Amino acid sequence: MLRDLTFGQYYPTTSFVHKLDPRTKLLLLIAYITAVFVAGNFYGLAASLLFLLIAVAFSAVPLWSVLKSVKSILFLVLFTFLLNLFFYAKKEGDTTLFWVITKEGLISALFLASRLILLVMGSSVLTLTTTPVSLTDGIESLLKPLSYIKFPVHELALIMSIALRFIPTLAEETDRIIRAQKARGGDFDSGNVFKRLKALIPILIPLLVGAFRRADELGNAMDARCYSGSKNRTKYKKLKFTFRDLIAALFTAALIAGVILLNNGAI
Amino acid sequence: MQIVAEKLNFVYNKKTKFSVKALDEVSLTIEEGDFFGIIGHTGSGKSTFIQHLNALVPVQEGILKVGEYDLSSTAKKDKKALKKLRSKVGMVFQYPEYQLFEDTVFKDVAFGYSNFFPEATKEEKSKAVCEALRLVGLDPEEYAERSPFELSGGQKRRVAIAGVIVTRPEILVLDEPVAGLDPKGKRELMKLLHLLHEKECKTIIIVSHDMDEVAENCNKVAVFSEGKIVRMGTPKDVFSDAEEIKRLRLDMPLTGYLGQTLRENGFSFDFDLTEEDFIKKLQEIKRG
Numbered sequence: 032m033l034r035d036l037t038f039g040q041y042y043p044t045t046s047f048v049h050k051l052d053p054r055t056k057l058l059l060l061i062a063y064i065t066a067v068f069v070a071g072n073f074y075g076l077a078a079s080l081l082f083l084l085i086a087v088a089f090s091a092v093p094l095w096s097v098l099k100s101v102k103s104i105l106f107l108v109l110f111t112f113l114l115n116l117f118f119y120a121k122k123e124g125d126t127t128l129f130w131v132i133t134k135e136g137l138i139s140a141l142f143l144a145s146r147l148i149l150l151v152m153g154s155s156v157l158t159l160t161t162t163p164v165s166l167t168d169g170i171e172s173l174l175k176p177l178s179y180i181k182f183p184v185h186e187l188a189l190i191m192s193i194a195l196r197f198i199p200t201l202a203e204e205t206d207r208i209i210r211a212q213k214a215r216g217g218d219f220d221s222g223n224v225f226k227r228l229k230a231l232i233p234i235l236i237p238l239l240v241g242a243f244r245r246a247d248e249l250g251n252a253m254d255a256r257c258y259s260g261s262k263n264r265t266k267y268k269k270l271k272f273t274f275r276d277l278i279a280a281l282f283t284a285a286l287i288a289g290v291i292l293l294n295n296g297a298i
Numbered sequence: 299m300q301i302v303a304e305k306l307n308f309v310y311n312k313k314t315k316f317s318v319k320a321l322d323e324v325s326l327t328i329e330e331g332d333f334f335g336i337i338g339h340t341g342s343g344k345s346t347f348i349q350h351l352n353a354l355v356p357v358q359e360g361i362l363k364v365g366e367y368d369l370s371s372t373a374k375k376d377k378k379a380l381k382k383l384r385s386k387v388g389m390v391f392q393y394p395e396y397q398l399f400e401d402t403v404f405k406d407v408a409f410g411y412s413n414f415f416p417e418a419t420k421e422e423k424s425k426a427v428c429e430a431l432r433l434v435g436l437d438p439e440e441y442a443e444r445s446p447f448e449l450s451g452g453q454k455r456r457v458a459i460a461g462v463i464v465t466r467p468e469i470l471v472l473d474e475p476v477a478g479l480d481p482k483g484k485r486e487l488m489k490l491l492h493l494l495h496e497k498e499c500k501t502i503i504i505v506s507h508d509m510d511e512v513a514e515n516c517n518k519v520a521v522f523s524e525g526k527i528v529r530m531g532t533p534k535d536v537f538s539d540a541e542e543i544k545r546l547r548l549d550m551p552l553t554g555y556l557g558q559t560l561r562e563n564g565f566s567f568d569f570d571l572t573e574e575d576f577i578k579k580l581q582e583i584k585r586g
Contacts, residue, residue, distance in 0.1 A: 204396075210354050211397040214389035215461060216381060216413025233409065236399035240447070 042159045047275065048090035049160045053169030055276040056157050059283045063153050066283075066290045067146055074293040076145050082286045083153055092159045100155035101148055108144050115140035163195045165268075172270055185260060193249070201242060208237050299365030299386065299468050299501065301328040301351065306360035308346055308525075320346040322525035324360075328518075330468075333495055334503045335512040335533070338522030339547045344505045347522070348471050351503075352387040353380055364469070385414040388467030388499070392474045394458035395451065403449075404442040407431060407461045414465050430464040431457075433498065434490060452483040456490070463498060470499040474506060484508075488515060513537065513551035513571040521546060533571045 048056070067079050087097055101108070119136030126134045161169070171188035178184045209219065212233045219230050308321035320343045328334050336344050349355040350362055353369055362369040367383045391397065400406035407427045411418065418426075428438040434456040441449075446457050455475075463470065475491065476484040488511060495502050506512050512519055513533040521529040521536060523546050529536050537543060537554040550558070553571045560567040565583075569575040 207391060208397055210349065211389075211391045211394065212409075213354060214352060214384060214391070215410035216384055216465075217409075218413065233397075233399045237397050240399075241396055 041162050042092045042096060044091050046089060046091035046160070048086060048092075048156070048279075050275060051160075051279055052270055052272050052276050053161050053165045054173055054270060055272065055279055056161055057166075057169050057173060059279060060153060060157050062283045062287060064150060066287050067149050067153070069287070069294065070146075070290045071294045073142065073145075075290040076142070076149060078286060078289045078293060079149055082283070083149065083156070085282075086156055090156060090160050092156070096159060097152050097155055100151055104147070104151050108147050111147060112140045112144040115143050164192060167192045167195070168266075168268070168270060185264075197242075197245065200245070201238065204241055205234065205238055208234050208241075300330055300363075301326075301365075301469070301501075302361070302363045303327075303347075303350075304361040306347070306350065306357065306362060308343075308350075308355065308358050310346075312358075319525050321350075324525070324527055326520055326527055326530060328501060328503065330500050332501050332503075332518050333516050334501070335516030335519040336503065336505045336522060337507070337509065337512055337519060337548060342522040343525040344522050345473060348389070348473060348503065348505060351469070351471055352384045352389055354389070381414065385410075385465040386467055387469045387471065388462040388465065390459055390462050390470070390472040390475060392477060394462070395446075395454035398446040398454060398458060398461075401445055402443050403431070403436075403446050403457050404438075406446050406457060407464050410461055411464045426464050426466075427460075430460040433463060433494065434460045435486075436460065452479055452486070455479070455487070459490075463494065467499055469501040469503065470494065471503045472505070475504055476506075476508065476511060484511070491515070509537070509549045509551040510553070513553055514573060521548070534569075537571060 063079065063082065066082075067076070070076050070079060084094075087094055116136055117131055119131075119133060119139055121131075121133060122135070125136075128134055128137065158166075167188050170191070171184055174182070174184045174187070209217075213219070217230065217233055219227065219234075221227075222230070304325050306321050306324040308319075310318045310320055322343075324343070324347060336348065338344050346355060350357060350369065351364060357369050357371045359371055364383060364387060367379060369383075398406050400409065404427055407430055408423055411423055411426050415422075428442070431438045431441060436453065436456055441453075441457075446454055449457065459472075459475075472491070476487050479487060491502060491504070492515070504512070504516070516533060519529075519531065519533050519536045520527050528546065529542070533551070537550055540550055540554070540558060543550055551571055553569075553573065553576055556576070557567055557569060557571070567579065567583075569579045
């Protein structure tokens with residue numbers, strides 16, 4: 032039921048990773064993604080996995096919920112794996128296992144699939160430990176330099192947070208509209224695809240009309256309180272880098288250094 | 299159609315840590331012809347209960363019979379019978395004007411009719427829609443071809459109600475029918491409901507936060523609190539204990555306060571909390 036819909040997957044608890052500045056987490060995620068892409072062999076990926084597992088351990092989030100994030104892209108992983116397995120460009124000296132499948136192809140397919148899984152698991156650590164609101168704050172703060180070239184950073188962040196704020200509201204409204212149309216004999220779960228799509232009109236139109244109405248009301252409410260964008264606005268919760276962020280940054284730097292060394296076979 | 303509920307239980311988010319008990323052993327009978335009021339604090343289970351009546355919320359535990367339809371947890375589910383039930387039990391949700399979607403009033407009112415009676419001819423449909431519009435006090439000549447979105451709030455609500463009564467339900471359930479209307483709009487809508495009660499829908503059930511409205515119109519009232527029915531009877535019975543009403547975080551109707559104040563000041567005054575009866579009793583006193 033839509034009523035159960037919760038946005039994001041934030042896991043509410045307090046931990047070292049939860050308390051990190053969202054900007055640190057965003058930047059370190061980018062660094063981690065770079066490391067996963069830079070890693071040229073399985074040792075590099077293993078180092079990234081180790082880094083990830085340590086991050087999970089320090090986030091007090093059950094490993095299971097991090098693994099759950101992979102479930103949603105399982106199809107993509109499988110697709111990538113099979114594509115690489117069957118369409119691997121055969122080179123001189125490759126050992127054929129059977130038919131078109133070579134040992135090198137299998138290894139490359141496994142490598143890409145592992146890379147994909149590591150990427151998704153890494154991003155899910157961020158969304159599991161950061162509320163959407165502080166994530167938006169972090170993005171706003173990181174994009175701040177762009178405002179010097181007249182890019183509307185604050186407005187963009189505002190749009191993001193308003194969108195996030197209204198997801199549960201609109202989900203509830205959708206639920207109500209579905210019930211109301213069902214009571215009028217609306218049938219949303221029988222017939223072929225086209226019939227079902229057409230059956231969505233009585234839900235989508237009231238929903239859109241409602242969204243516009245809400246947008247209007249919100250706009251008026253903001254006007255009434257003289258909201259004027261980013262100028263001279265202060266924040267209730269100020270983002271601040273702490274000692275924790277330094278530790279996390281050093282730790283991530285170690286990962287990147289390790290991956291580069293592993294690539295060159297130095298270790 | 300008579301409604302019989304016995305020991306209904308309902309839990310939201312069953313078996314999770316967010317589970318909420320919405321109905322707790324609810325038993326009640328609503329007779330054909332009742333103008334039934336359901337009152338209670340927010341979150342007391344009123345909305346969950348009324349949505350059971352046309353199977354929008356399935357019965358989890360207990361017995362529920364609406365006329366000949368058995369909606370009990372043990373009964374077999376039959377899609378066709380369900381559709382027929384929904385045409386017999388009309389449900390008007392809170393702010394029903396937000397469910398309008400067609401480009402003309404006619405098409406919107408016809409939505410329910412076409413869903414329930416797909417084999418009806420054009421003439422039958424047109425007749426049913428015009429009649430429904432007339433019943434809610436909108437002239438089909440004037441309104442049928444207009445867009446529902448350009449009407450006033452009160453008119454939109456009438457269109458939405460027409461869209462429900464177009465199938466001639468025997469039971470009409472309304473969740474907060476007058477919420478958000480101005481006093482004049484409220485009075486007109488209640489008048490409309492009385493008219494429907496006399497002419498069309500044999501049973502009317504309203505959920506309301508407006509105690510005056512309930513005392514004035516309903517012949518029977520059930521008070522929900524934390525998923526249980528804590529009081530049931532005529533408005534006079536239900537509102538007889540001002541202390542308890544306060545404890546249930548509800549209000550007394552104005553007529554209830556009036557009667558209480560008069561009694562406290564030594565007038566023997568007993569009336570059934572409607573304006574009409576109040577004036578009648580007042581006249582009796584005047585005559586001596």
